[in-house]
Amino acid sequence: MQKLSRSLGTPLHHQIAAVIKDGIANGRHQPGERLPTEDALCRLFSVSRITVRRAMQGLEEQGLIERRQGDGTFVAESAAVVSLQTPLSGFMAQVAESRALSTPRLLSFQEVEAPLQVQTGLMLQPGERVMKLVRLRTRGNLPILHSTAWLPVDIAAHFQPGDFSRQALSELMTRAGFPYFRIEAAAGAALADPVLARDLQVPIGSALVDVRRVAFDRHGRAIEYQHVLGPSDRYQMRVTMRG
Known part of the structure; x- marks a missing residue:
């Protein structure tokens, strides 16, 4: 279980969205990859289903994820990050x-x-x-x-x-x-x-x-x-x- 901070003044669903967004930005979650289910995220973060749904809704509105009825939630292909290497x-x-x-x-x-x-x-x-x-x-x-x-x-x-x-x-x-x-x-x-x-x-x-x-x-x-x-x-x- 990963702990969220209830003392930061930031809503829990924003904290969940930030963690997932960071994973996409840093390449830990690749375009087209299936994300954990709502039940799995509830257990991972020890939060309610409504909190997880609000986090995922925000990510979907930003075009970072796609929710497919009966199939699951996936990182959007458009969320690909271009990696530029510099010395x-x-x-x-x-x-x-x-x-x-x-x-x-x-x-x-x-x-x-x-x-x-x-x-x-x-x-x-x-x-x-x-x-x-x-x-x-x-x-x-x-x-x-x-x-x-x-x-x-x-x-x-x-x-x-x-x-x-x-x-x-x-x-x-x-x-x-x-x-x-x-x-x-x-x-x-x-x-x-x-x-x-x-x-x-x-x-x-x-x-x-x-x-x-x-x-x-x-x-x-x-x-x-x-x-x-x-x-x-x-x-x-x-x-x-x-x-």
């Missing part, structure tokens, strides 16, 4: 640029139970705990992006809260002996909820660039899950391809 060096160059142009401010640093998407991304067991790190990057007084990172507790034990106000997370991970070897990232869009709107100084409901990424070490262990949000006029994700 890790290019990503690290973007991190260096962001670091040079902005300053991190630590908002919170606490041990929590891993949310569903983090549990899946970091390949953790239900109920495992992680260190949650929330930061706001600013340029002068202007917020540029809001980032939330979750680290396995054994890795987080190498850091002190003050470290995250001075260096990029990638630098800290390398210094502690956990350099990135591979990164899987998915980019999309989101709307600013009241908390994000306050932190980023934008109107509630403003469009945000939404990037989720999982970093792996050379042994294939997932060592970091990060969720970054920022206004599109202040934060962009660039990919450079060379022939």
